[in-house]
Amino acid sequence: MAFHLTRDRMAILAAVVAPIAVSAALIPFRTDISSANLALILVVVVVAVAAIGHLFAGAVAALGAALWFDFFLTRPYETFAITKSSDVGTAILLLAVGLVVSQLAARARRLHVLAITDADYLAQIHHTAQVARSSTSPDAVVDQVRDQLVGLLHLNGCRFEYGNLLGRPPRLEPDGRVVKSRMEWDVDRLGLPEEEVELRASAKGHYYGRFMLRPTPGSVPSLEARLVAVTLADQAGAALDTAQSAPSSG
Incomplete structure (x- = not known):
């Protein structure tokens, strides 16, 4: 071997x-x-x-x-x-x-x-930022990011869970590493773990939910792609934070 x-x-x-x-x-x-x-x-x-x-x-x-x-x-x-x-x-x-x-x-x-991230990655970040600025609903930003993550990380699927974070699934960390059972998972050699991987959406130290990534077997997303995924999730977290902080009408 x-x-x-x-x-x-x-x-x-x-x-x-x-x-x-x-x-x-x-x-x-x-x-x-x-x-x-x-x-x-x-x-x-x-x-x-x-x-x-x-x-x-x-x-x-x-x-x-x-x-x-x-x-x-x-x-x-x-x-x-x-x-x-x-x-x-x-x-x-x-x-x-x-x-x-x-x-x-x-x-x-x-x-x-x-x-050194390529132009397509930068365009995705820019597009999500535009959606966040123009949309009055944070759900639209979450949906946009969810769709982007599927293509960016070559996933079989992706869903978003609002609120409290339960369980200890593998997690995509802010520095692009993946941690499983408190140990670093070698993505570059093994690809993403077979089970769903958590990517948290947070802002200002508060967690608003998480994207649950369903990997495609054999897919090996690059570190650059993983870092962009983290950036997109942060944009979703910022949109949810802005919506929660906005004064209610009436």
Whole structure:
């Protein structure tokens, strides 16, 4: 059975391997380069990992960078002990900076994905926004989004449930990931789960309902398509929020 490395799996592998490999490669220079500069080199590694992966990969790389910086590049060498208080501060700062820049890099990756979305995706978002502005009924926006999701994600069907959210079906998250039984589902390799997938419609922290997506077996919607689907669901949530917030007549 062939093993397929997705981009995110490659990022996790890089997050584990790159910090130790780079730290080990810096051993010959650890007496000639200051600890602060060695830490900056490892920050670059964390940024690179986060840029090709996601936040979790960046966090793993940041933790690994701090640990292997301690082990290989601070005295006493080849132990997880640090005798100089300045090196302790550098290691802590390396971890903190690594976590921050990994979050920024992961966010930049998502924004880049949205930036390269093709014209058809942008047209769908624009069209739904026009419907939301021109329609007095949020149901019209919900219906519009439901129809768009079927084509966008190549679904067998889609329905919308108003109100309270029951059960724990697989969920399409705001970052385009799919989570099933609290574990990330590898959409790029397996496609969407066979059962219905939940896509929540929310606005301002309030849930107004959810789209229940009925996948087509074998269909593998791209990350770009999933992110656009989330954007469309948010537009439906905003329309429902506006309708609820509007003062009643009479």
